[in-house]
Amino acid sequence: MSNSIVIRLPSKKRLNAQVPLSSNSFLITPGSVITEDADYMRGHGTYTNDDEEDHKLYASVAGVVERINKLVCVRALKTRYNGEVGDIVVGRIKEVQQKRWKVETNSRLDSVLHLSSVNLPGGELRRRSAADELTMREYLKEGDLISAEVQQVHTDGMLSLHTRSLKYGKLGQGCCVTVSPSLIKRRKNHVHNLSCGVTIILANNGYIWINSTAVDGTKTTGDGGFVVDTEPVQMDDREAICRVRNCILCLSRSSVMLYDTSVLYAYEASLQYQVKELLLDEIATEIVDQTLSLLERESSGNG
Amino acid sequence: MAKAILGDSEKWFIVHGVQDDFRTDGRSCENYRHIELETGILSNTHGSARIRLGSSELLVGVKVELGTPKPQRINEGWLEFHVDCSPNAHPVFQGRGGKELSDNICSMLTRVYRNNTVMDLEALGVIPQKHCWVVHVDVLILECGGNLIDAASIAVKAALYNTGIPNISLTDGDEGEVEINLPDDPEDVKHLKTINCPVLVTLSKIGNRHIVDATDEEECCCSASLVMGVTRRGHTVGVRKMGGGSLDPESVTEMIDSGKKIGRQLHISLDKLLKIEAGMSEDIKQTGYL
Amino acid sequence: MPTDSRRLPVPEVSHSPELFCSSDPTSLINDDSLRKDGRNPEEIAGIFMQCGTVSQAKGSSFCELHKTKVICSVYGPKDVEQKEDFQMIGKLKCDFKFAPFSCHKRRGHIADLEESELCEVLTQALSSSVCLHRYPKSQIEVYVIVLENNGSALAAAITAASLALADACIEQYDIVAAASVRVFGKENFLRDPTFHEEYFPHQLSKKNDFNNGVVTVALMPTLNQVCGVLSEGCMESSVLQEAIQTCTEEAQNLYAPLRKCLTSNLGDINV
Numbered sequence: 051m052s053n054s055i056v057i058r059l060p061s062k063k064r065l066n067a068q069v070p071l072s073s074n075s076f077l078i079t080p081g082s083v084i085t086e087d088a089d090y091m092r093g094h095g096t097y098t099n100d101d102e103e104d105h106k107l108y109a110s111v112a113g114v115v116e117r118i119n120k121l122v123c124v125r126a127l128k129t130r131y132n133g134e135v136g137d138i139v140v141g142r143i144k145e146v147q148q149k150r151w152k153v154e155t156n157s158r159l160d161s162v163l164h165l166s167s168v169n170l171p172g173g174e175l176r177r178r179s180a181a182d183e184l185t186m187r188e189y190l191k192e193g194d195l196i197s198a199e200v201q202q203v204h205t206d207g208m209l210s211l212h213t214r215s216l217k218y219g220k221l222g223q224g225c226c227v228t229v230s231p232s233l234i235k236r237r238k239n240h241v242h243n244l245s246c247g248v249t250i251i252l253a254n255n256g257y258i259w260i261n262s263t264a265v266d267g268t269k270t271t272g273d274g275g276f277v278v279d280t281e282p283v284q285m286d287d288r289e290a291i292c293r294v295r296n297c298i299l300c301l302s303r304s305s306v307m308l309y310d311t312s313v314l315y316a317y318e319a320s321l322q323y324q325v326k327e328l329l330l331d332e333i334a335t336e337i338v339d340q341t342l343s344l345l346e347r348e349s350s351g352n353g
Numbered sequence: 354m355a356k357a358i359l360g361d362s363e364k365w366f367i368v369h370g371v372q373d374d375f376r377t378d379g380r381s382c383e384n385y386r387h388i389e390l391e392t393g394i395l396s397n398t399h400g401s402a403r404i405r406l407g408s409s410e411l412l413v414g415v416k417v418e419l420g421t422p423k424p425q426r427i428n429e430g431w432l433e434f435h436v437d438c439s440p441n442a443h444p445v446f447q448g449r450g451g452k453e454l455s456d457n458i459c460s461m462l463t464r465v466y467r468n469n470t471v472m473d474l475e476a477l478g479v480i481p482q483k484h485c486w487v488v489h490v491d492v493l494i495l496e497c498g499g500n501l502i503d504a505a506s507i508a509v510k511a512a513l514y515n516t517g518i519p520n521i522s523l524t525d526g527d528e529g530e531v532e533i534n535l536p537d538d539p540e541d542v543k544h545l546k547t548i549n550c551p552v553l554v555t556l557s558k559i560g561n562r563h564i565v566d567a568t569d570e571e572e573c574c575c576s577a578s579l580v581m582g583v584t585r586r587g588h589t590v591g592v593r594k595m596g597g598g599s600l601d602p603e604s605v606t607e608m609i610d611s612g613k614k615i616g617r618q619l620h621i622s623l624d625k626l627l628k629i630e631a632g633m634s635e636d637i638k639q640t641g642y643l
Numbered sequence: 644m645p646t647d648s649r650r651l652p653v654p655e656v657s658h659s660p661e662l663f664c665s666s667d668p669t670s671l672i673n674d675d676s677l678r679k680d681g682r683n684p685e686e687i688a689g690i691f692m693q694c695g696t697v698s699q700a701k702g703s704s705f706c707e708l709h710k711t712k713v714i715c716s717v718y719g720p721k722d723v724e725q726k727e728d729f730q731m732i733g734k735l736k737c738d739f740k741f742a743p744f745s746c747h748k749r750r751g752h753i754a755d756l757e758e759s760e761l762c763e764v765l766t767q768a769l770s771s772s773v774c775l776h777r778y779p780k781s782q783i784e785v786y787v788i789v790l791e792n793n794g795s796a797l798a799a800a801i802t803a804a805s806l807a808l809a810d811a812c813i814e815q816y817d818i819v820a821a822a823s824v825r826v827f828g829k830e831n832f833l834r835d836p837t838f839h840e841e842y843f844p845h846q847l848s849k850k851n852d853f854n855n856g857v858v859t860v861a862l863m864p865t866l867n868q869v870c871g872v873l874s875e876g877c878m879e880s881s882v883l884q885e886a887i888q889t890c891t892e893e894a895q896n897l898y899a900p901l902r903k904c905l906t907s908n909l910g911d912i913n914v
Contacts, residue, residue, distance in 0.1 A: 055615075057388040057507075057622040059630065060405065142358065194360035223366040225377050278361045282369040292370075292379045325379025329407075330387060424658045425845045453763075460760035468844045469852035470877040577771070579872065588853075589883045592874040597770035599868035602891055606884050613880045 056330075077127075078109045084122055093123025131157040131231040131255035133209040137200045138218075138240045140226065140257035141211070143190050149183055151190055153198070156231060156255045159208040163190075167201060167212035169219065171276065189276045195221040197251055197259060217241065222279050224261025225295055229302040231256035235309040242310040246290045246317060250298075252308055260294050262287035293320060296328035297337065304338040315344040364574045371559040376571070382564045383615060386500075388507065390626060392515035399542075400516025404508040407568060408498030411505055413490065413512040417519075419533075420487035422478065430477025430485035434462045436492040436505065443497055451494070457595070458492065458505050464591040465506070465551045465582030471590060472513075473546050479521065480531055486518055488545075499569040502580055506553035507623060513550060514627050517542025551582035551590045552623070554616045556608040558600060563608050565615050579608045583616025585624070661747050671827050671840055680709070680837060687822075687893060688795075688835035690900060692802070694810040694908040702811020706803035709837055710793035715803040717811040720781040733778030737766040737785045739800060745792045747838075761797050768801050768821070768861040768871030774814040783813060794838040798823040801861045801871065802897065809905055817863035818901050819870060822893035824886050826856045826878055832889045842876050854878045860890035864898035 078084060084096060088105035092098055095111045109115070113126040133139070133155070141153035144160055151163045165178055165186060190196065197218045198211035213219050231254065234240075240252045243263050251259040262283055283291070297316040298308065306312055319340035320328055327333050359367075367377055374381045386407040395401035400415040422429060436459040438451025445451070466472065477486040490512065492505050520541045526532040557567040557575035567575060576598025582590040589609065594600065600608075672678060682688070688709040697703035700716035707713075723734060739762035741750045754762070769785065785808065787800045801821035808815055825836035833840055842857040856876020862869055869891065874883060 054383075055385045055388070055618045055622045057390055057619075057626045059626070060389040060391055060403075142360070193358045195363065221360075221362065223362045223369075225363065225366060278365065280365050282372065283366065285373055285375065288370060288373065288375055289379075292375065292377055295377065296379060325375075326381075326384060327379075329378060329380075423845070456756070456759055457763065460756055460763075463756065464760075464875060467875065468856070468877050469847055469849045473849070577870075584877065587880065588877050589874070589880050590877045592858075592872055592883065593764065594869070594872040595767065597767055599771040599863060599866075599870040600872075602862075602867060602869055602888075605869050605872065605887060609880050609884055609887075 076115065077112065078115055078124060079112045080108075080110050082109055083107070084109055084115055084124070089120060091121045093121045095124030095126060096122060125232075127232060128230055129232060131155060132207070133157055133161070133200045133203050133255070135200050135203060137254040138197065138251065139200060139209075139211065139255045140195060140197050140221070140251055140253040140259045141255070143192055143194045143196065146187050146191065149186075151186070153196065153211060155209065155211075156228070156257060157207065157209060159206065161200075161209035161211050163196070163198060163211045163213070167210070167214055169214055169216075190220060195226055195259065197221060197253065220276055221259055222261060223283055224259060224291060227258045227260065227295055227298050227302075229256050229258060229298070229308065233302055233305065233308050234258075235307045237309055239310075242313075244294070244310070244314055244317065246294070247287055248290045248294050250294060250310075250313065252310075252313075258298055258308070260291050260298075262291060289325060293317060293325045293328070296320070296325055300328060300334040300337050301341065303334065306338060306341065311348070312341055312345060316341040319344070359570060359573050363570075367571055367574045368560045371562050371564055371571075374562075376564065378568070380566075382562055383611060385566045385615070385619070386568075388504075388622075390507070390511055390623075392511050392627070392630060399518065400512045400514075402508045402511035402515060404504050404511070406498070406500060406504040406507075406566070408496060409501055409504050410494075410496035410498075411501070411508050412493045412495060413505070413508040414493070415512045415516045416489045416491070417486045417516070418489065419479065419484050422482060422485040426474070428478035428481040428485070429474040430479075430487055431474060432466055432472070432488045432490060434459050434466070434490050434492070434509075436462070436494070438494045441496075442494050446494075454501070455494075458502055461502060461553060461580055461582075461591070461593060462490075462492075462506060462509060464593070465553065468590060470588070471549045471551055471584065476543075476545065477518070479533070480523065483531070484533065488513075488516070497569060499572050500555060500566045502553050502555050503566065503619075506551065506582070507619065510547055510550045510552060510623065511627060513545055514547045516545050518545065549584050549586075551584045552616055552619050553580055553582050554612045554619070555580045555595075556612050558598065558604065558608075563604065563611065565611070579605065579612065581609065581612045581616070583613055583620075585617065585620040587613045587617050589613065659747060671825070671833060672831060678833060678837075679839060684827075684831050684833050686834065687896070688837075690897070692806060692900065692904040694806060694904060700807075700811070702807045702809070702813070704803045704806040704810055706799050706806065708795055708799045708835060710791055711796055711799050712790040713787060713796065713799045713803045714790060715785065715787045715800065715807040717783065717785050717804075717807045717813065719783040719811075720778045720813070721784075723780060723782045731779050732775040733773075733780075734782040735766060735770045735773055735775060735785065736782050737762055737769065737787070737804070739765050739787045739789075741789045741792060741796070745789045761800070764797065764871055764873050765801055765804060768819055769804055769808065771868070771870040772805060772815045772817055772819045772863055773808060774816060777814045783808075792838060794836045794841045795823045795859075797821070797859050797873065798835075798861075802901070806901060806904065810908065817866045817868075818898070818905075819861050820864055820894040820897035820901060821859060821861040821871065822890045822897065823857060823859035824890050824893070826854060826858060826876065826882060826886050829854050829879075829882055832886055834889070834893055844876070852877060854882050858883065858886040858890055860887055860894060862891055862894035864895050 084107045086106050097110050109124045111126040113124045139155050141155035144154045145152040149165045153161045155161045198213045201212040202210040243249050249263045319337045370376050389405040392402045398414040399417050402413045404411050436455040438446040438455050440447040520536050522534045524532045556563045557578040559575050577596040581592040691707040693705045696705040697716040703716040743750045789796045798821040805819035825833040825840045858874040861871030
């Protein structure tokens with residue numbers, strides 16, 4: 051009988067696995083002076099003293115200083131999601147309210163999804179009736195995951211979402227991984243059909259949805275995607291989904307930016323191992339190293 | 354108790370995965386996650402251990418104190434367990450929020466240590482009827498990533514293995530009283546025999562199958578689980594069904610069989626690690642929380 | 644007041660003499676293979692069940708298993724007291740208490756760890772039988788008090804609680820019947836153990852504490868689903884499995900009397 055349970059001493063890798071910062075940005079901690087020049091404008095993550103004499107600009111969060119012309123801001127390394135109009139987000143329904151759903155999207159305040167901004171079954175031009183209001187929980191209930199687009203950012207930072215496109219809506223079978231929103235690289239496209247038969251939504255808010263591409267095709271049927279599909283996922287699809295999931299976790303633990311190429315490289319690097327072996331720290335580091343070297347080779351090849 | 358919230362379709366994904374013997378993180382039904390364990394990390398205790406199982410993290414400290422023996426067992430000491438859920442792990446543990454979880458773990462630990470085969474309690478006796486050692490085992494939950502009960506029991510066994518009880522000497526004092534002298538050297542300790550200490554194995558029923566070492570997402574899909582204490586020899590020392598669901602009589606039998614198997618594997622791995630760590634205690638630097 | 648030094652001082656703590664004169668736990672069965680109370684090892688204890696004991700409760704029951712006496716009452720369903728989140732399923736709130744005078748030693752009024760553990764086992768056993776999805780936003784309260792503890796209190800409590808729920812006309816998938824067995828060596832399973840036959844590790848020494856323990860199983864007899872298992876003591880897993888099997892059979896046998904108790908009670912109402 052082979053003994054499969056591994057118990058060992060803590061590895062030190064976990065603690066000092068950090069990617070060196072690029073040389074053109076530097077880190078700053080709260081309370082340290084960014085500039086003494088009064089000409090600069092105060093941006094996010096900074097503060098000034100009310101004192102007339104004192105023109106210094108201080109940082110209020112730990113992060114990277116960014117300068118756009120005269121505007122200075124500090125971008126925090128670890129932050130909740132700050133929504134922008136047009137972002138793709140993945141969120142979890144938290145509460146069903148009158149004519150709207152509260153959605154948890156990793157931002158400061160819960161986002162809202164109005165009943166009028168979802169596609170209900172029966173075509174886009176359907177009128178919302180009072181009956182729809184009463185059956186809201188049948189469409190989306192607490193715990194359900196949705197993909198959506200940010201429609202509007204309110205002054206208090208609250209987001210309004212909409213799913214009025216066949217791209218968005220309730221998510222089916224698959225799994226969700228949470229990473230820091232700052233690890234998601236902003237790109238034109240956040241939904242990728244990877245060559246391994248897996249679709250990933252690298253949502254801007256740091257929630258990553260992974261499911262099989264094949265299942266995605268059935269979404270265009272008339273039920274609006276609200277019906278829970280209970281058919282088992284095919285075994286090879288499942289393996290690919292779980293592999294991508296573990297790869298993304300490896301990358302995010304080592305703070306590697308996530309976008310289609312990095313995920314795909316990590317996936318390829320992982321193919322020599324079994325999916326469950328990716329949980330091991332050594333193998334995770336190896337995959338991250340391989341991914342980074344592949345990415346580097348690509349960027350130097352282009353430049 | 355802090356629980357992950359999942360939608361129906363995510364649950365189906367997990368349930369079907371268990372059915373196909375391929376779980377979301379790639380493990381099969383009877384695979385354990387990797388465990389990181391170290392002992393002797395708290396300087397103010399007589400024995401301690403820290404465990405990390407997946408993303409669950411627990412800290413166990415053992416302190417021994419002199420107490421009065423119980424009237425029924427005049428020359429024995431006893432063990433006392435206490436479990437605390439820190440709000441560091443989850444804000445819902447604030448106040449009395451973690452009471453249900455900590456009571457469950459605590460009563461399960463007490464249950465499996467409550468018999469004469471697991472520990473030699475006579476080794477804890479000092480002076481019959483007067484003094485004995487009381488071993489306080491305190492478990493602190495620092496992070497919740499599922500399967501806390503198993504993790505707690507493994508850490509408790511490791512911490513007890515690490516526990517050194519001061520070698521006290523007795524001298525006759527005035528009026529027939531006995532004087533207790535503590536050794537001058539804090540290293541002068543005797544270790545407890547932990548060879549028969551049990552570990553707890555939780556078998557969670559998902560769909561038609563059962564899994565070990567469920568993550569918190571999997572715990573969310575599981576309605577009934579069987580927690581059992583298993584000793585090194587594969588004997589059971591206390592079983593309890595947890596959760597609001599029910600089980601088939603046949604599956605209870607199956608679960609006991611696989612729990613026994615997994616429990617023995619856990620013991621083998623754990624004992625191996627504890628021996629390795631004890632052997633090289635001079636050379637290794639503790640990681641702790643650095 | 645000045646103390647008289649010639650008098651012997653009173654001891655600070657006192658213990659009941661019964662603690663020390665406990666019967667020899669190694670001889671639960673005598674040479675004629677009979678138990679202390681004259682039963683065969685396989686012989687179950689006489690059980691008495693009654694519904695509607697507490698007239699003001701929505702449903703109630705009284706259960707007597709040899710000398711163990713348990714009263715259970717059910718209140719509700721009613722509005723949830725502490726509203727947390729919107730709940731689609733009802734909440735089952737149980738309370739399990741030994742009366743202060745129920746055991747040899749006086750019990751405190753505040754629930755100790757043993758009581759809160761048994762309460763949790765009771766709640767989990769019942770919540771698999773009650774159709775909680777039929778009672779959204781509401782809670783059902785189940786109160787169990789053990790008046791006299793002569794062993795097998797948990798089994799009696801679970802059976803009584805399910806009976807009281809049925810008496811309160813709370814929807815259940817099935818009645819829950821529970822039974823316990825004292826494992827005494829590899830071969831001997833003493834059904835419905837009395838207090839002296841319960842498992843007390845401090846009465847045993849290291850040598851004879853193997854394959855000794857108590858197993859309690861709660862079962863839904865018609866669905867044949869186990870909704871609660873609790874065991875104590877070190878035993879081989881095969882012995883444990885056999886003990887669970889024995890309990891299951893015994894609980895199965897409890898179904899007929901439970902049914903009879905309920906139907907006769909309903910008959911009373913119709914008359």
